[in-house]
Amino acid sequence: MSSNLSIEVMSEQYFDVLKEIGNIGAGNATTALAQLLQCKVDMKVPQVRLLEFSEVGALLGGEEQVMAGVYLAVEGDITGSIMFLVKEEIAMHLVKKLMGDFCGETMGEMEISALKEISNIITGAYLNALSGLTGLKILPSVPDLTIDMAGAILSVPAIEFGRLGDKLLLIQSQISDEIDIDGFFIMVPDMESYEKILTSLGLTV
Amino acid sequence: MEVKVGMADMKVCSGSDSIITLGLGSCVGVILYDPTAKVCGMLHAMLPDSTAVRNHTNPVKFVDTGIDELYKAVVAKGANPRRLIAKVAGGAEMFSNTARSSISKVGSRNVEAVHAKLKTMGIPIKAEDTGSNYGRTVIFYPANGEYHIKRIGKEVFII
Numbered sequence: 182m183s184s185n186l187s188i189e190v191m192s193e194q195y196f197d198v199l200k201e202i203g204n205i206g207a208g209n210a211t212t213a214l215a216q217l218l219q220c221k222v223d224m225k226v227p228q229v230r231l232l233e234f235s236e237v238g239a240l241l242g243g244e245e246q247v248m249a250g251v252y253l254a255v256e257g258d259i260t261g262s263i264m265f266l267v268k269e270e271i272a273m274h275l276v277k278k279l280m281g282d283f284c285g286e287t288m289g290e291m292e293i294s295a296l297k298e299i300s301n302i303i304t305g306a307y308l309n310a311l312s313g314l315t316g317l318k319i320l321p322s323v324p325d326l327t328i329d330m331a332g333a334i335l336s337v338p339a340i341e342f343g344r345l346g347d348k349l350l351l352i353q354s355q356i357s358d359e360i361d362i363d364g365f366f367i368m369v370p371d372m373e374s375y376e377k378i379l380t381s382l383g384l385t386v
Numbered sequence: 387m388e389v390k391v392g393m394a395d396m397k398v399c400s401g402s403d404s405i406i407t408l409g410l411g412s413c414v415g416v417i418l419y420d421p422t423a424k425v426c427g428m429l430h431a432m433l434p435d436s437t438a439v440r441n442h443t444n445p446v447k448f449v450d451t452g453i454d455e456l457y458k459a460v461v462a463k464g465a466n467p468r469r470l471i472a473k474v475a476g477g478a479e480m481f482s483n484t485a486r487s488s489i490s491k492v493g494s495r496n497v498e499a500v501h502a503k504l505k506t507m508g509i510p511i512k513a514e515d516t517g518s519n520y521g522r523t524v525i526f527y528p529a530n531g532e533y534h535i536k537r538i539g540k541e542v543f544i545i
Contacts, residue, residue: 235392244408245523247538252481325483329538332393332409333521336432337480339393340412340492343432343447344439347394 194384195350195375196229199368202314203227203352206307206366211356213302218278220358227354234339237349241365242268244332249288251300252337253324255308258317259374264338265304266365269328274360275299288328297326307352307366315381341369388525391415391428394447396456398427398463399528406525410476412493414449414500414516415524417473418456418509419531420465426528427460429453433492434499449499457507470509473533473545474500475524477516493517513545 207227215222230240238244249272251265267275269288276295277284285292301324312319327334335349342349352366370378389399391407399405405428407415412432419426429452433439436448445451461467477497497516504511515522515535523536535543 234394237393238408250480252483254483322483325481327480327519329411329480330409330521330523333411333478334409334480336393336409336411336413336521340432343394347444347447 194379196231198314198378198382198384199350199352200227200229202307202310202368203229203354203366205310205314206352207354207356209306209309210303210354213306214299214356214358217299217302218275218358220278223357225355225357227352229350229352231348231350233348234343237335237339237351238332240353241266241331241335244330246331247328248272248331248334249296249300249326249328250334250337251297251304251324251326253304254322255319255370256322257320259319259370259377261368261370261374262338262341263304263308263321263369264334264367265300266331266334266367268363271360271362271364272296272328275362278358293326297324300324300326303364304366307368311368311378315378317377317381338367338369345372389428391430393430394432394444396427396429396446396452396459398425398459400425400463402529404525404527406523408523410522410524411478411480412476412496414474414476414496415522416449416453416456416500417526417533418453418460418465418470419473419526419528420460420469421471421531422469423464423466424528425460425463425465426526427456427463427465428524428526429456431496434495449496450503453500453503453507471512472500472504472509473512473526474514474516475522475533475535475545478518478520478522480519480521482519515543515545 211224247269431452477493
């Protein structure tokens with residue numbers, strides 16, 4: 182492992198990789214969501230952003246914006262973590278779509294469970310994209326979900342990135358059924374895993 | 387005026403101003419305060435230990451080096467080192483499934499690092515609201531020394 186790797190150095194190549202994963206992942210997620218929700222779902226080209234920690238809150242609608250965040254660890258050929266974030270009202274919209282008349286007005290136990298299922302499908306779609314592209318085996322852990330302030334949820338991936346640099350890489354994907362579903366996807370591979378991902382794609386580290 | 391402190395950031399204020407950080411999660415919000423001079427500073431640190439990480443160009447990202455910077459800044463702003471007290475908030479574990487990851491228990495490790503650092507500096511911790519699993523927006527008022535803690539769906543809590 183090289184001694185002077187940082188997110189700034191890694192970012193250019195990794196950026197392109199993430200874009201491709203973002204594209205394929207969003208495509209997979211769109212198809213999976215359409216099947217799950219039994220409706221037509223469209224997608225826009227996802228944006229990959231490298232942001233200063235201080236800029237992240239603003240992109241998500243402020244640090245106090247209430248969001249649903251799903252966190253899962255990955256193991257296998259690479260290790261690290263994955264996070265998916267969506268605004269609370271959009272999370273509720275997705276849950277209502279899935280549960281129909283069984284859905285309550287607030288996030289209860291059933292609604293949380295439904296949201297976990299939806300998040301599983303979305304994160305799975307991205308992980309499949311990464312796995313397919315690199316040929317690496319990637320095993321996700323059981324997801325954990327929380328509903329809280331964007332800043333607080335983001336502190337988790339930010340701290341993981343914080344060991345590497347002062348910026349955070351995220352994929353902003355936009356899919357829509359009747360409303361725009363703005364989802365934010367953050368992947369934090371461990372340093373060794375960055376190298377593995379790039380090497381597996383024939384890129385030099 | 388309200389002074390805003392971002393993630394991995396540190397600022398000072400005094401008198402009738404206030405100092406705020408929004409959506410504190412596993413990070414810690416450390417206040418150093420001189421109640422007589424009404425001078426305070428806030429550190430929003432992300433990681434406990436600068437020596438455990440190679441990339442440490444930003445000293446206020448870490449509890450250990452961040453508190454040193456905070457101390458220098460409040461003293462430069464007119465605080466008397468002998469009168470300094472501390473208040474601490476944050477250090478939540480936002481997710482329960484991080485056990486095997488690099489950030490396992492990072493919230494509590496941040497809080498422990500604050501305790502250890504302040505102990506070596508001889509600065510007493512007057513109040514603390516740390517741990518648990520929820521985010522906090524924190525505002526400190528140097529005029530009266532109140533540290534206001536807001537969380538989703540709950541009343542403001544003052545320490």
